[in-house]
Amino acid sequence: MGRLVVSGVSKRFELGKGSVEALRQVGLSLETGQFGALIGPSGCGKSTLLRLVADIAAPSEGSITIDGEPPAQCRRDHRIGFVFQDPALLPWRSVLENVRLPLEVAGKRGVGSGHSPMDLLKLVGLEAFADARPSQLSGGMQQRAAIARALVLAPKLLLLDEPFGALDEITRHKMNLELLRIWQATGTTALMVTHSIQEAVFMADFVFVLAARPGRIVDQIEVGLPRPRDTVTMNDPAFGALVSRVRGGLFGEPAGMLAYG
Amino acid sequence: MSRLSWQAAAPWVLPSATLAVLLALWQSAASAGMLPATVPAPTAIAVELVTNRAIYWYHLVPTALTAISGYLLAIGIALAAALTVHHVRSLELAVLSLGSCIDSIPIIALAPVLTIWMGVALPTRITLAMIICLFPLLATALRGLHAPSDAARALFRVLAASSWQQFRKLTFPAALPYFFHGLKIAAPLAVLGTLVGEWTGAEQGLGVLMTGAMLNLEILQLWGSVCVTCALASLLYGVVALIEYFALRGRPAGEAE
Numbered sequence: 001m002g003r004l005v006v007s008g009v010s011k012r013f014e015l016g017k018g019s020v021e022a023l024r025q026v027g028l029s030l031e032t033g034q035f036g037a038l039i040g041p042s043g044c045g046k047s048t049l050l051r052l053v054a055d056i057a058a059p060s061e062g063s064i065t066i067d068g069e070p071p072a073q074c075r076r077d078h079r080i081g082f083v084f085q086d087p088a089l090l091p092w093r094s095v096l097e098n099v100r101l102p103l104e105v106a107g108k109r110g111v112g113s114g115h116s117p118m119d120l121l122k123l124v125g126l127e128a129f130a131d132a133r134p135s136q137l138s139g140g141m142q143q144r145a146a147i148a149r150a151l152v153l154a155p156k157l158l159l160l161d162e163p164f165g166a167l168d169e170i171t172r173h174k175m176n177l178e179l180l181r182i183w184q185a186t187g188t189t190a191l192m193v194t195h196s197i198q199e200a201v202f203m204a205d206f207v208f209v210l211a212a213r214p215g216r217i218v219d220q221i222e223v224g225l226p227r228p229r230d231t232v233t234m235n236d237p238a239f240g241a242l243v244s245r246v247r248g249g250l251f252g253e254p255a256g257m258l259a260y261g
Numbered sequence: 262m263s264r265l266s267w268q269a270a271a272p273w274v275l276p277s278a279t280l281a282v283l284l285a286l287w288q289s290a291a292s293a294g295m296l297p298a299t300v301p302a303p304t305a306i307a308v309e310l311v312t313n314r315a316i317y318w319y320h321l322v323p324t325a326l327t328a329i330s331g332y333l334l335a336i337g338i339a340l341a342a343a344l345t346v347h348h349v350r351s352l353e354l355a356v357l358s359l360g361s362c363i364d365s366i367p368i369i370a371l372a373p374v375l376t377i378w379m380g381v382a383l384p385t386r387i388t389l390a391m392i393i394c395l396f397p398l399l400a401t402a403l404r405g406l407h408a409p410s411d412a413a414r415a416l417f418r419v420l421a422a423s424s425w426q427q428f429r430k431l432t433f434p435a436a437l438p439y440f441f442h443g444l445k446i447a448a449p450l451a452v453l454g455t456l457v458g459e460w461t462g463a464e465q466g467l468g469v470l471m472t473g474a475m476l477n478l479e480i481l482q483l484w485g486s487v488c489v490t491c492a493l494a495s496l497l498y499g500v501v502a503l504i505e506y507f508a509l510r511g512r513p514a515g516e517a518e
Contacts, residue, residue, distance in 0.1 A: 054419050075421050082419040088412035092434050092512050101430065105420045135513040 001067055002032040002156035002189035004053065009062030011048055011215075021214035022048045026062070028208050028217060035183060036191045037204035039246065045215025046193045050159050053191065054082050066157055074156065078106040081150030081188070083160045087142040089134035089149075096121060096130040099148045106153060120148040123182055140164075140171045147179065151186055158183070160192040172196075173231075176203060180229060197250070201242045202229060209249035219249030301481055306488060309481040316470070316482075317489050324455050324467040325493055327383065331390025332451035332497070336444070338391070339398035347406045347432075357403070364396035368457050376461045386458030386466075393454035394447035401446070405439025406432060438512070441505040448501050449494035456490065467493070 011023040022045040030036045038046040051057045053064055055071035066074040074080055089098045099117040108114055121127045124144040126137075134142055143163055150158060163179070164172040176199060183190050194200050200207045201223055209219040223242055225233055233239055284303050291302030301309075310317060342360075346353045372389055379385040409431050417427045459468025467490050474482035 051415075056415050056418050075419060078421060080419055082416065084412040084415065086410060086412040088410060088416050090413070090431070090434070092509075102420050105417070105422045105426055105430070133511065133513065 002030075003067050004028075004030045004036075004157060004189055004191065005063075005065045006049070006053065007063055009049070009052060009059045009064060011045065011052060011057070012060045023052075023059075024214040024216045026215070026217055028206075028220065030189050030191065030206065032189055033187050034189055034205045035180075035203055036189075037200035037207045038191065038193045038210060039195070039197065039200045039207060039250070040210030040215070041212050041250070043215075044210040044212040046210050047161050048215065049210075050082075050161050050191065050193055053157070054080050054159050056082075078102065078108075078153045079156040081153065081155035081158045083143070083146050083150045083158070083163045085162045085165050087134070087139075087146040089142055089145055091134055094131050094133060095126060095137065095145050098134065098145055099152055102149060102153045108153070114153045115151060117148070117152055120152055121145075123151075123185060124148045124178070140167050140175055143167070143175065144178065147182065151182070151188070154186070155188055158186075158188045158190040160190065162193050162195065165195065172199070177230065179203070180227075184228065197243055197246045198234070201225075201239060201246060202234065207242075207246055209246055211250075219246070221245055221249070299480055301484055305481060306484045309485045310488065313482070313485070317485060320465060320467050320470040320486070321489055321493065323463075323465045324452070324459065324490075327386045327458070327466070328390050328451040328455040328493070328497070331387045331454060332394055332447060334387065335391040335394035335398055335447065335451070339395055339402055339443075342399055343402035343406055346403060353403070357400070360396045360399050363392060368393050368454055372457045372461045376458075381462035385461075386455055386463065389458040390451045390454035393450045397446040397450065398443045401439045401443030402436070405436030405443075408432075408435040408439060438509060441501070441509065444501045445498060445505070448497040452490060452494040452497065 006029065007027045009023060009026045010021065012019045012021050026045075026049060028036065038049060040046050048057070052059050053066075053071055055075040064071050066079070071080070089095075090101070093101070096117055099120055103114055103117070106114070118127065118130065121130055124147055126141060126144055126148065129137060129141065129145075134145065137145065147160075147163070160179075164175045167175060180203060192200075192203060194203075201221075204223050207219075207221040207223060208217050209221070210216065211218045221242060225236065225238060225242070287296075288303050290296050291300070291305075296302075342356055346356050368389060371392065375385050375388055379388065413431055413435070414427075417431055422430070455466070456468040456471070459466040460472055463469050467486050471483060471486040471490070473479070474486060
């Protein structure tokens with residue numbers, strides 16, 4: 001469960017007199033349990049695409065389906081988990097109460113309809129901080145709590161909008177390893193927006209390279225690297241080749257010339 | 262005293278010590294005969310307050326009740342207006358303009374107008390107390406309702422929360438520090454509004470006592486009524502601050518600053 005299909009999606013924003021085309025004819029698909037990465041320059045509409053998939057906004061054209069259903073249905077069924085760049089934890093709730101929030105909103109307090117908040121805190125390594133306030137946590141820990149919150153309703157689809165963009169590079173790499181472990185433990189489909197080429201290749205089964213004005217997909221790269229991946233994966237020559245290909249897609253150079261350069 | 266308990270006590274110790282030093286200076290200046298006859302010694306005021314406590318109590322009660330009534334009325338109106346504006350955004354500019362317009366009229370100028378219109382009666386004084394509280398309450402409530410971040414609002418959308426759930430679990434708790442900010446500003450203002458109302462005419466109240474003492478050159482009674490008024494305003498502020506302390510316990514400090 002969790003097959004995502006985006007086809008022919010365009011999004012225009014009306015701005016005063018004219019309109020801005022944020023996305024033009026975007027198409028992509030992910031099978032259940034796959035990890036997709038969206039990468040592109042600022043303003044290429046990658047965050048917008050994520051918001052369309054989550055039904056935070058509606059596309060101007062095209063269709064999006066999750067297991068054949070429109071995103072609005074999936075959202076109403078509480079089957080979408082979203083991790084924002086800003087952890088957006090509620091400061092008046094403890095960490096555990098923050099993770100429990102989606103269960104409260106969905107009216108599912110019982111066992112069996114989602115994951116236990118405490119189990120998820122264990123999964124993200126925050127069980128010792130269950131009663132702490134978000135303000136007592138570091139940025140990386142806050143984002144881990146936000147991931148636990150996004151997973152508590154056992155979503156079909158986990159959407160991540162530059163979740164570690166505000167963290168330093170070392171912490172970010174550790175968090176990526178954590179995220180891969182958590183994602184594999186849950187088996188959910190994931191789609192992540194990122195600015196980092198290395199991060200995209202390291203995490204994903206498919207990297208979708210976007211260009212700006214208008215936002216569109218210019219390359220789709222299948223990453224066949226074996227899982228589970230770890231820091232050693234980055235030393236694989238195939239990893240370097242894939243990074244070069246994504247870089248080629250981003251900067252417009254022919255992929256072949258850079259492949260082993 | 263250990264370092265920790267000294268730090269905990271410091272916010273109380275310094276202001277109390279300052280006040281004590283000022284009172285001591287005032288008292289010694291009065292004993293040395295350095296003050297004009299219109300400024301009595303602190304001890305003389307204290308004696309006056311204790312001796313004539315029945316008079317002060319008689320005038321304190323209606324002032325307190327009027328101020329609290331106007332205050333509560335203003336809270337109700339401000340919250341209703343803020344919630345309406347929050348749902349009908351196009352009204353925001355109109356309501357805020359009207360609010361700031363009313364707020365810009367000096368209360369001392371509004372009092373005679375209202376008295377002529379509504380008469381020398383309790384509703385006039387409650388209205389004055391209400392009006393002076395209204396704008397700070399409205400402005401802080403509106404600011405509070407805007408407090409949730411874009412990400413937090415998007416989160417509640419992804420969770421398919423009902424608007425009532427979003428209000429109860431996000432908007433209201435996020436707005437609380439701002440509400441309390443306004444409540445603390447407005448509490449002493451309610452006393453001021455009531456006092457001005459009583460100056461323009463009333464049978465009973467601290468404002469009546471104050472103007473009467475001024476006209477009759479009852480120096481001690483004038484100072485006494487001023488002290489009781491200050492105590493009332495501080496008490497109202499203190500009660501609100503105490504409620505705030507319990508309502509916002511455990512939150513990071515300085516959210517609404």
